[in-house]
Amino acid sequence: MDWRNKLDLIQNKIRGQLHARKIDDLEGVYQLMSEFDRDNSGYLDKDEFQKFLSKIGVFLTTQELRAVYDKYDLNKDGNIAYAEFVNLIRENMSEKRINVVRNTFSFLDQSRQGRLQLECLYKLYQAKNHPRVRTRQKTAQQVTKEFVNAISKRSKDGQSINEDEFLNYYADCNATLPNEKEEYFTDLLTSTWGVTSGADYVSPERLAQLEIILFEKIRQKTVTKDDEGKTAKKAFMYFDLENKGTIDIYQFAQALQKFGCVFSEKEIQALFNKYDSDKSGRLCYDEICGLIALMGSGNNANVNPVFQISRAPPQDTLNRIRNDLIKKGQHSVIRMATIFTNSDKNKNGTLNRQEFQWAMKESGLLLTKTEYDNLFRFFDKNCDDEVSFVEFIAFLRKPLSQYRINLANQLWDRLSNGESQLTTQQLKQSYDASKSHDVNINIKTVADANKDFHDIWKDCQIVTQQHFIEYLTDISALIDNDQSFEKFIRYAWK
Numbered sequence: 001m002d003w004r005n006k007l008d009l010i011q012n013k014i015r016g017q018l019h020a021r022k023i024d025d026l027e028g029v030y031q032l033m034s035e036f037d038r039d040n041s042g043y044l045d046k047d048e049f050q051k052f053l054s055k056i057g058v059f060l061t062t063q064e065l066r067a068v069y070d071k072y073d074l075n076k077d078g079n080i081a082y083a084e085f086v087n088l089i090r091e092n093m094s095e096k097r098i099n100v101v102r103n104t105f106s107f108l109d110q111s112r113q114g115r116l117q118l119e120c121l122y123k124l125y126q127a128k129n130h131p132r133v134r135t136r137q138k139t140a141q142q143v144t145k146e147f148v149n150a151i152s153k154r155s156k157d158g159q160s161i162n163e164d165e166f167l168n169y170y171a172d173c174n175a176t177l178p179n180e181k182e183e184y185f186t187d188l189l190t191s192t193w194g195v196t197s198g199a200d201y202v203s204p205e206r207l208a209q210l211e212i213i214l215f216e217k218i219r220q221k222t223v224t225k226d227d228e229g230k231t232a233k234k235a236f237m238y239f240d241l242e243n244k245g246t247i248d249i250y251q252f253a254q255a256l257q258k259f260g261c262v263f264s265e266k267e268i269q270a271l272f273n274k275y276d277s278d279k280s281g282r283l284c285y286d287e288i289c290g291l292i293a294l295m296g297s298g299n300n301a302n303v304n305p306v307f308q309i310s311r312a313p314p315q316d317t318l319n320r321i322r323n324d325l326i327k328k329g330q331h332s333v334i335r336m337a338t339i340f341t342n343s344d345k346n347k348n349g350t351l352n353r354q355e356f357q358w359a360m361k362e363s364g365l366l367l368t369k370t371e372y373d374n375l376f377r378f379f380d381k382n383c384d385d386e387v388s389f390v391e392f393i394a395f396l397r398k399p400l401s402q403y404r405i406n407l408a409n410q411l412w413d414r415l416s417n418g419e420s421q422l423t424t425q426q427l428k429q430s431y432d433a434s435k436s437h438d439v440n441i442n443i444k445t446v447a448d449a450n451k452d453f454h455d456i457w458k459d460c461q462i463v464t465q466q467h468f469i470e471y472l473t474d475i476s477a478l479i480d481n482d483q484s485f486e487k488f489i490r491y492a493w494k
Contacts, residue, residue, distance in 0.1 A: 008092075010060065010068055015089055016178035017056040022137055025150045026086055026172045032056070033082050043079035090175040097185050101170045104189045105163045110274040115160040118399065122148060129191040131184060149402045158398040202270035210263060210271050215292055217259040229293025235259065236285035246282040314374040321365055322396065326478045328364060329444055330437045330488075331452050333396060333474040336363045340389040350386040359389070397477045400469075404482065407489045408472045412465050415493060421464050424457045435492040437479055 023029060034040070036048045036055070044052060046069055053060065053068075060068060072080045072088060108116055108124065125147055132138040150172060152158070154165045161169075170189070177185055189195065202210075215228065222231040235258050237243075239251040247255070249272050256263060256271075263271070275283050325332035343351055343359040351359060357372055367375070379387040379395075400408060415430050416422055433439065433450035444452070456471075457463075472489075479485045 007067060007071055010058070010064065011089060012178045014056065014058055015176055017058055018176040019178060019181065021056060022132065023176050024132065024173060025146055026175060027150060029086055029176065030082055043081050045079055049080050086175065090171050093171055093174045094182065096182060097174060098167065100186050100189050101167050102163065104193050104195055105166045107195050108193060115162050117160050118152060118155055121151065124193065126192050126194055131187055131191065152401055158401060202267055207270055207274060210267055214259065214261055217261050218292060221259065227293050229289040232292045233285065233289045245286065246284050248282055252283060314371065314378055317367065317371045317375055324365055327443065329452060330475050330478055331456050333393065333477050334456055337393045339363050340393065344389065349388055349390055351389050352386050356387055397473055400473050400476055404476055404485055407486055408469050411489050411493060412468055421462050424460050424463060427457060427463055428454060430494050432492050432494055437484065437488045
C-alpha cells in the first residue's frame with residue numbers, strides 16, 4: 001500500500017476515534033488538543049502530538065508517525081498548529097454528504113432567499129432527534145448548546161447564514177465522522193431538521209417543478225398587455241372575499257384549480273408552506289404575485305413587472321440606517337427604541353405608516369419615499385398596514401455571539417461581585433467614558449460620552465443581569481469586530 005493511501009486510512013481512523021469519543025464539532029477537537037499543549041502555545045510538538053493520538057486510540061509506528069506528522073506540519077516549523085490539523089481532517093467531504101447538506105438547506109429555505117435567519121434555525125433545530133440524544137449519549141440541551149455555539153460562528157453577519165456557511169458548519173461535523181458513517185451523516189441532518197421521505201414529504205426538486213407548472217398555467221391565461229403577476233393577483237383577489245390581501249390554504253387551493261393546476265393535497269400544502277414565510281397560516285398574495293411577475297419579466301422585454309418581492313430585506317436601506325446609527329454613537333439603538341416606544345400612541349407594540357415615518361425622522365434617519373415604502377412593506381408581516389417596532393429594532397440588533405456573551409457575563413460577574421443586581425449609581429461609578437467605544441473611534445468627547453451614558457440610565461434605579469446583557473447587546477450591534485467589543489468590555493469599566 002502506498003503512503004498516500006495509508007495516510008488517508010490513518011486520517012479516517014482519527015476521525016472515527018474522535019467520533020467514538022462523542023466529539024461532534026471542532027470546539028471539542030480544540031479542547032482535546034489543548035490538553036496536550038503543555039506550554040499553551042496553540043501548537044503540538046511531535047511528542048505532544050503522539051500523546052494526543054494515543055489518547056484518542058490511534059497508535060502508530062515510528063515511520064507512520066513521521067509521515068503523518070510531516071503531513072500535518074504544513075509550514076515545516078516542527079510543530080503542528082491546531083488549525084493545520086483541523087483543516088486537513090475537514091477536507092475530503094464526500095459528494096453524497098455535500099448533496100445531503102445542500103438539499104437540507106433547500107428544504108429549509110422555503111422562501112428561496114438564499115439565507116436563513118439564525119433565530120429561525122435555533123427554533124427549527126430538533127435536538128431531541130439527534131442520533132446522540134436518541135442513543136442517550138448526550139442530552140438535548142448539550143446538543144442544542146453545541147449547535148448554537150458552532151453554527152453562530154459560521155455566520156458572517158451574526159444574524160443569518162447562507163448555503164456556503166451552512167455547508168461549512170457541516171464540514172466541521174464531517175471532520176469527526178469517518179467515511180463509513182455516511183448513513184449516520186444523512187440521519188443527522190434529516191432527523192434534526194425534520195426532512196423526511198414520509199407520505200407528506202415533497203422534495204425540493206418537485207417543489208421547483210410545481211412552481212414552474214403554476215407559472216406556465218398563469219402565463220397561458222395572461223393577455224399581451226398584462227404581466228403574469230397581474231393575472232395571478234386577479235385570481236387571488238377573487239377568492240379573497242374579505243379583501244384582506246391574504247388567503248388561507250383553502251382559498252389558495254381554489255385559485256390553483258382556477259389556473260388549471262392539478263396538484264395533490266400534499267403538493268398544495270407544500271407549495272403553500274413555502275410561500276407562508278411567517279407560518280401564520282395565511283399568504284400575503286402580493287408576495288406570490290411579485291415572484292410570478294419576476295419570473296415572467298425575463299420572457300417579455302416589453303413588460304416591466306409592477307410587483308416587487310415585498311418580503312426581501314431592503315438590505316441597502318438597512319445598511320445605511322446602521323451606518324448612520326454608528327455615526328450617532330454607541331447608544332443609538334437604545335435611543336431609537338425609546339423613540340419608537342414613545343411613538344406608539346395605542347401602546348399595542350405596533351406603528352402605522354405615519355407613526356413609523358415620524359419615528360424614523362425623529363431618530364435622525366431621513367429616507368426617500370421608496371426606501372420608507374420598502375422598509376415598511378418588509379416589516380408589515382401581516383399585511384395590516386402596521387409594523388411591530390419590536391421586530392424592527394430586533395432586526396437591527398445583532399444577537400450576541402457566544403464569544404461576546406462570555407465577555408458580557410464575565411463583566412457582570414466582576415461588577416456585581418456575586419450579587420443579583422446593581423444600583424444605577426454603582427454602574428455609573430464603574431463606567432469610564434474615556435475608554436468608551438465612541439471616544440475610541442473619535443466621534444464623541446469624553447464629556448459627551450459620559451453624558452450619554454448617564455442619560456441612558458437616568459430613569460432606572462436597579463439593574464439586573466438580564467437588563468445589563470440587553471444593554472450590552474444594543475452596544476454590540478454597532479461594533480463590528482470582536483476585538484473592539486472586547487476592548488470596550490475590558491477597559492471601559494473600572
